[in-house]
Amino acid sequence: MRHRLKDVAVRAGVSVKTVSNVVNGYQHVRPDTRARVEEAIAELNYRPNLSARSLRKGRSGVIALAVPELDLPYFAELARHVVEAAAERGWTVLIDQTGGSREQERMVAAGIRDHLIDGLIFSPLALTGTDLVDGADGTPMVLLGERIDHGPADHVAIDNVAAAREITTHLIGLGRRRIAAIGAQRTPKGASARLRLGGYTAALTAAGIDVDEHLVAPAAAWHRADGAAAMRALLDSGVRPDAVFCFNDTLALGALRTLHEAGLRVPDDVAVAGFDDIEDGRFAIPTLTTVAPDKAQIARLAVDLLAGRLDGATVPGGAAVPGGVAVPGTAWAPRELSAGYRLAIRESTAGRS
Structure with a gap:
């Protein structure tokens, strides 16, 4: 049987209001009274009803996370961090997969599960900033990824250009000069690929190395099979790179398989x-050198931004935030936050120590 606030009050010999003050962390409760209430909470194994508390505030206690593909481990791992960060606030996370479809993303932006969610963390591939303004239903929103930056909503990302430059510079520092790139995309959805x-290219140019277009391999998707196929196409064309920078780890895992099959x-x-x-x-043979975005920080920043909007955060000029998406003509300005990253140097570039 689930105990109620009233049961704790009876056990502690205090009012329901006093128990509520203790549960909500109010300071003005006498120490001996607080101790009795806390003892009663422990004896009854009382747990606050977070759903009821949220509904009293006019909220559901549910947020949504919409990502392109849960098959890609990056998004699955990011989702775990978002769930953990949201749980600290007593929130439940509804996870949706858009497939990068414009139609599906428009449905998400227009108001996923009407009135069910309090806010949305969204990683779009097909939509533009204008789409988000036109389709906004007033639900607070935080954007992830590179498709839309400096747009109509708060945005969290890492510096993809700097990170790609650093990992390429690492390869150059190993004495490699014929460095291939796998994952190029020239479609509107390929914002991350372009960055x-x-x-x-910036790292090669800075090192005085000519950019060889024959070493840049496209990949329509960023799955293992695409990485394997792109690596095979490079080798079959007669191009023999001495290093490969893959634009995500699943491409790199596919490339490793092809190199192994080729006896390299x-x-x-x-x-x-x-x-x-x-x-x-981390469990590939050899273990994979990679750029490591701080996924936990990305998730926490996104959840914190969403919480700020829900709590009525203000911009520096003092204008109240009208929901999570900027409306043309208002004074609200979205925030751009950058999360950290590091290089994880492993066996695939450094060898075994």
């Missing part, structure tokens, strides 16, 4: 680096 390609040693013949630091890369 990572920009960092790759990693990193002796070809060094391989990825991006995302998914758990699979």
